[in-house]
Amino acid sequence: MVGLVIANWKMHGSRAAATDFVDQWGSLPSVEGVEAVLCPPYPYLALIVGATTDLMLGAQNCAEPAEGAYTGEVSAKMLADMGCRYVIVGHSERRSFYGETDAQVATKAQRIVSAGMTAVVCIGEALADREAGAHEAVVSTQLQCSLQGVSAEGLVVAYEPVWAIGTGQTATPQQAEGMHAVIRTRLCEQYGEAGGGIPIIYGGSVKPGNAAELFCCNNIDGALVGGASLDAKSFWQIASASSVGRT
């Protein structure tokens, strides 16, 4: 499977930062066997689409409805029209700050796939769930409910334990691999053979210094990177770590 590294800029960056990132990325050696995706805030999508062929374009969210009178929303179809190939859905920040439910995440994922893009569906347990030993059950339920009606084709699952996001506290490779193996089993139960081919990427304080040990794990097919993706060099280092053994 080709490695997949996705830069999630969240609500960071500027016109200048987006241009600099693409320039710097272009000056670094290309990374073989890995798909690198940049998900900037919406206004910067257009800046990036024409500026590089080395980076795929992605978005951080999309609207639940297909189109219509929804002020401030951006549809999956519009994102595809702008050249996006990936859209992140169900990030824990959207679930906690905007109350997004599994059912809404599933509808968005369906829209994304129907528009010809790949849906990066995020799931992950809170610290209290892990401390209570309920993490596998919580993640399994979230996965099943967030993928209702979503086809295996055009799907990536991102496991992001909420306690690891932006905290500097990465899951250990054992914790991450343990959960990725559970997710793999669930995907195979849901999709049969096709479930074995759905990429499962890890997110939560991935940095150049810890990427390699995570990517050594069998069921970790890449990373969703927040903070460390704002710097082109560090995102490139993570992408390079993911390329080891894939060419």
Ligand code: PGA
């Ligand atoms: P982080 O964010 O790498 O800054 O922890 C990951 C994410 O939220 O996708």
